[in-house]
Amino acid sequence: MNPSLAAKILQAGRDSGADFVELFEEETRSSVLTYKDKGVESANAGTDFGVGVRLLFGTEVLYAYTSDDSEESLLRLVRQLGFGREKFGSGSGKSGIIQAPSQPRLVSDLWSHMKDPRVLGQGHKLDFLKLGDSVARACSDRITQVSVSIIDAVSAIEIINSEGLAVRDERARTRFHLGVTAGQGNERISASEAPGFGGGYEVLDHLDVTALAKRAAERALRILEAPYIEGGQMPVVMGNGFGGVIFHEACGHPLETESVRRKASPFCGKIGEKIAHESVTAIDDGTMSGLWGSLSVDDEGLPVQRTVLIENGILKTFLSDRVGAMEVGVPRSGSGRRESYKYSPVSRMRNTFIAQGKDSLEDMIASVEDGLYAGKMGGGSVNPATGEFNFAVEEGYRIRKGKLAETVRGATLIGKGHEILPRISMVGTDFETAAGMCGATSGSIPVTVGQPSLKVDKILVGGRS
Amino acid sequence: MTLKQTSGSESVQAALELLQDEAKKSAASDFDIVARQSSSLSLSVFQGKVQQTEISESVGIGIRVFANGAPGYASTERLTPESLRQTLKDALSHCAFTAPLRGLVLPGPTVLPAMPSQWNAGLETLGLEEMARITLALEAETFARSKEIENVPHLGFGLSMDRGWFANSKGVRHFEQENSYGLGIGAVALRNEIRKMGIYQKSGRDYTEADPKLMSAIAVERALELLDAKPIPGGEMPVVFSNRVSSSIISMFLSSFHAESVQKGQSRLAGQLGQAIASPLLRLVSDPFRFDLPGASVMDAEGVATQRHEIIRDGVLQTFLHNLETAGREGRASTGNAARGYSGRVGTSFHNCVVLPGEHTEQELLQMFPRCLHVVKLEGSSGCSAISGEISIGIQGFLVEGGKRVQAVDGVTISTNFFDMIKRIAAMSNDYNDSFSSIKVPAFAVESMAVSG
Numbered sequence: 070m071n072p073s074l075a076a077k078i079l080q081a082g083r084d085s086g087a088d089f090v091e092l093f094e095e096e097t098r099s100s101v102l103t104y105k106d107k108g109v110e111s112a113n114a115g116t117d118f119g120v121g122v123r124l125l126f127g128t129e130v131l132y133a134y135t136s137d138d139s140e141e142s143l144l145r146l147v148r149q150l151g152f153g154r155e156k157f158g159s160g161s162g163k164s165g166i167i168q169a170p171s172q173p174r175l176v177s178d179l180w181s182h183m184k185d186p187r188v189l190g191q192g193h194k195l196d197f198l199k200l201g202d203s204v205a206r207a208c209s210d211r212i213t214q215v216s217v218s219i220i221d222a223v224s225a226i227e228i229i230n231s232e233g234l235a236v237r238d239e240r241a242r243t244r245f246h247l248g249v250t251a252g253q254g255n256e257r258i259s260a261s262e263a264p265g266f267g268g269g270y271e272v273l274d275h276l277d278v279t280a281l282a283k284r285a286a287e288r289a290l291r292i293l294e295a296p297y298i299e300g301g302q303m304p305v306v307m308g309n310g311f312g313g314v315i316f317h318e319a320c321g322h323p324l325e326t327e328s329v330r331r332k333a334s335p336f337c338g339k340i341g342e343k344i345a346h347e348s349v350t351a352i353d354d355g356t357m358s359g360l361w362g363s364l365s366v367d368d369e370g371l372p373v374q375r376t377v378l379i380e381n382g383i384l385k386t387f388l389s390d391r392v393g394a395m396e397v398g399v400p401r402s403g404s405g406r407r408e409s410y411k412y413s414p415v416s417r418m419r420n421t422f423i424a425q426g427k428d429s430l431e432d433m434i435a436s437v438e439d440g441l442y443a444g445k446m447g448g449g450s451v452n453p454a455t456g457e458f459n460f461a462v463e464e465g466y467r468i469r470k471g472k473l474a475e476t477v478r479g480a481t482l483i484g485k486g487h488e489i490l491p492r493i494s495m496v497g498t499d500f501e502t503a504a505g506m507c508g509a510t511s512g513s514i515p516v517t518v519g520q521p522s523l524k525v526d527k528i529l530v531g532g533r534s
Numbered sequence: 535m536t537l538k539q540t541s542g543s544e545s546v547q548a549a550l551e552l553l554q555d556e557a558k559k560s561a562a563s564d565f566d567i568v569a570r571q572s573s574s575l576s577l578s579v580f581q582g583k584v585q586q587t588e589i590s591e592s593v594g595i596g597i598r599v600f601a602n603g604a605p606g607y608a609s610t611e612r613l614t615p616e617s618l619r620q621t622l623k624d625a626l627s628h629c630a631f632t633a634p635l636r637g638l639v640l641p642g643p644t645v646l647p648a649m650p651s652q653w654n655a656g657l658e659t660l661g662l663e664e665m666a667r668i669t670l671a672l673e674a675e676t677f678a679r680s681k682e683i684e685n686v687p688h689l690g691f692g693l694s695m696d697r698g699w700f701a702n703s704k705g706v707r708h709f710e711q712e713n714s715y716g717l718g719i720g721a722v723a724l725r726n727e728i729r730k731m732g733i734y735q736k737s738g739r740d741y742t743e744a745d746p747k748l749m750s751a752i753a754v755e756r757a758l759e760l761l762d763a764k765p766i767p768g769g770e771m772p773v774v775f776s777n778r779v780s781s782s783i784i785s786m787f788l789s790s791f792h793a794e795s796v797q798k799g800q801s802r803l804a805g806q807l808g809q810a811i812a813s814p815l816l817r818l819v820s821d822p823f824r825f826d827l828p829g830a831s832v833m834d835a836e837g838v839a840t841q842r843h844e845i846i847r848d849g850v851l852q853t854f855l856h857n858l859e860t861a862g863r864e865g866r867a868s869t870g871n872a873a874r875g876y877s878g879r880v881g882t883s884f885h886n887c888v889v890l891p892g893e894h895t896e897q898e899l900l901q902m903f904p905r906c907l908h909v910v911k912l913e914g915s916s917g918c919s920a921i922s923g924e925i926s927i928g929i930q931g932f933l934v935e936g937g938k939r940v941q942a943v944d945g946v947t948i949s950t951n952f953f954d955m956i957k958r959i960a961a962m963s964n965d966y967n968d969s970f971s972s973i974k975v976p977a978f979a980v981e982s983m984a985v986s987g
Contacts, residue, residue, distance in 0.1 A: 096612075102631065112628030112631045113879055114624045115877045116611060117611050118610070129586070131586070132588045133588065134590050135590070142591075256922070258922050301768065332685050333722070448914075449914060449916045450914035455729045458914075459916060529765075531946075
């Protein structure tokens with residue numbers, strides 16, 4: 070956005086009495102190619118474009134967005150937002166002259182090494198998709214369907230605020246998804262692999278499509294033959310990588326200031342207290358190069374950081390955005406995120422994981438008399454206000470007398486996050502990460518979850534009696 | 535600040551005209567275009583203050599072109615001539631990757647039934663100030679109802695306006711618009727260090743029906759009633775799904791009725807047309823003419839006139855839902871169930887998915903069994919798969935004996951398969967919940983299901 074137009078919008082916001090005004094402009098170019106049913110099912114591309122304007126009156130947030138970036142449209146929205154604010158009133162009501170914005174400063178360096186999806190086009194994806202399809206189908210004639218897709222997005226954003234910040238960021242993400250359906254008689258089972266990365270098509274150069282396709286197909290075939298688990302309370306060893314989704318959902322969300330400021334977290338007021346077993350150290354790190362949830366700056370323009378949330382079981386801090394930091398009284402952590410210009414930013418996770426421990430997976434399994442090894446987790450969700458969570462186990466194995474036994478299906482883990490943390494008694498050495506999409510107040514954003522294998526002494530496993 | 539019917543559609547219509555003109559001049563043999571303009575006003579309240587206010591205006595336009603019978607898609611939210619021309623170019627370039635779609639013929643103009651207005655002018659006069667007043671009153675009512683209400687973390691009021699345009703190369707032109715409101719609350723009750731949230735939402739076209747006193751009473755009751763919940767021993771037992779959750783459990787499996795899922799080996803219903811797949815009590819309908827529900831429409835997303843279809847009649851599978859692509863593959867007519875946003879490809883959808891009601895009240899369903907589990911809350915959906923039909927999900931509710939609640943229940947899961955479950959429906963209630971939803975399912979009872987505690 071041209072700085073003089075930005076200055077007019079920011080000044081109009083301040084003239085309405087706002088303490089702080091921010092502009093977020095985004096243009097995202099995305100494309101997806103999907104190969105299914107032994108052919109290209111669809112080819113699609115799109116351009117998302119718009120501007121978001123945020124006014125803060127104290128910690129009261131007023132947000133507007135539009136796809137129309139004309140001066141007339143933006144000024145009208147700002148004036149509508151600010152009109153009559155004193156009636157609801159947390160704002161200072163003091164007008165002020167903004168610091169004139171400079172030309173936005175570029176904070177990322179994508180182009181030195183990126184294979185630009187916009188230049189290479191959809192055709193670059195085709196061989197990867199065909200390979201995934203053929204490898205998965207070759208695993209068994211019981212593979213009834215394979216769907217392989219690659220989605221990429223390249224975003225140019227500008228963030229300009231009334232405090233003089235003016236940054237420009239360029240972000241690229243690419244994700245491979247392979248879904249397999251295995252069938253036998255009338256029965257159908259699906260399994261998938263979906264690695265995602267920060268970057269353009271160069272990330273595909275290192276992608277082991279053959280291994281991913283085999284892994285998904287073989288898992289679907291194993292589950293197809295597996296019996297249902299008999300449910301009940303039992304010790305659970307959670308697999309590495311996507312097993313971290315449990316920490317993300319059950320503990321990560323309640324550690325965001327967006328939950329804490331609404332007093333909707335069991336961790337309110339517990340900084341400095343022991344909230345987990347001493348073997349647990351948990352980190353949210355937005356700086357890890359090439360990961361799906363990494364950023365140069367957050368969506369408020371602040372450089373991202375490595376934030377230690379729990380250290381040896383002690384709660385150290387929360388993940389915070391500007392408003393959350395003000396309300397909760399913690400430093401900003403560069404965690405203000407949003408799906409697009411259509412959302413006001415709030416505190417969100419980036420790459421969240423439980424740090425590597427000292428135990429081997431073999432020792433964890435050997436320590437369980439009768440339990441479950443949740444090798445591959447499915448998705449899940451949590452209510453931060455009550456702590457109640459639920460997660461599907463995509464592939465599990467019974468553990469009997471310290472040894473892995475039969476594959477089981479249909480397991481669901483349910484409980485409360487703050488009650489599970491103290492029950493993590495062993496943390497492994499096999500740390501891994503996995504990509505996912507996280508949905509919350511400010512939309513659906515790319516995040517990484519991660520953990521080494523770990524043992525929870527007791528958790529309710531749903532199944533069939 | 536209010537949402538007016540007349541504001542700002544000129545740029546979308548001009549973009550549609552330009553894209554259409556360019557497509558006619560291009561290498562595309564056929565095309566169809568969808569465009570959307572959306573506006574909204576919303577606010578949230580926390581602890582006696584408006585915490586967040588939002589105003590939005592957004593537009594988008596998407597085109598599907600055909601070259602030698604092969605489809606290509608592209609979309610944009612930038613309505614400049616340059617961006618629209620690039621969008622057309624992108625869509626045409628995509629035709630090189632896709633295979634020709636057999637038997638797909640875009641429809642021409644047809645006479646459509648009259649559609650009652652889905653626009654309530656009364657919502658145009660509702661402004662942020664009144665929305666704040668109502669929402670603050672709801673919060674105050676909620677805290678006043680019980681000292682055990684600790685927090686109201688979720689409380690918001692929203693107004694939305696959507697306008698959609700459709701045009702194709704065969705001369706079909708169509709326009710629909712609607713507006714609606716939604717007021718929702720999530721209240722947390724605390725007793726003995728146990729927290730439970732009660733949620734209630736009211737939405738529709740007439741905001742005067744949203745009564746803060748009634749809404750707070752329902753949310754508070756839902757939070758308090760589960761505070762003393764505890765697990766029950768596992769085993770097989772009858773389960774009654776309350777009409778609070780019945781729509782959610784059915785909605786997770788609706789893609790099984792889409793012809794595309796069947797054709798691509800991702801529905802367990804393949805090959806079962808004309809067969810009994812469910813209890814004779816189950817009648818499942820796609821009804822675009824329920825104009826009191828938000829899924830009503832006289833035309834689908836490909837310009838085909840919509841029809842009411844009974845998908846399951848007396849337990850027997852009657853048809854799958856088709857769009858032009860899936861219908862062409864089978865050499866049959868579309869059922870008029872194409873769905874498409876401006877940025878996506880054509881898919882399939884029920885218009886309004888309605889399970890027809892039975893004869894009993896929900897209370898009478900509970901009285902059918904000496905002992906049953908009454909499910910009033912589902913914990914997420916991650917243990918459910920439309921492809922396999924698996925249901926393994928945490929629930930909360932009540933143990934009911936002789937028609938009376940004897941214990942609130944949490945910390946348990948239910949496990950079954952959707953396709954087995956619908957065969958074991960023992961009764962369907964005669965009442966829906968009061969949501970303004972395109973999925974309406976009454977409470978229903980299932981003979982038996984595995985419960986783990």
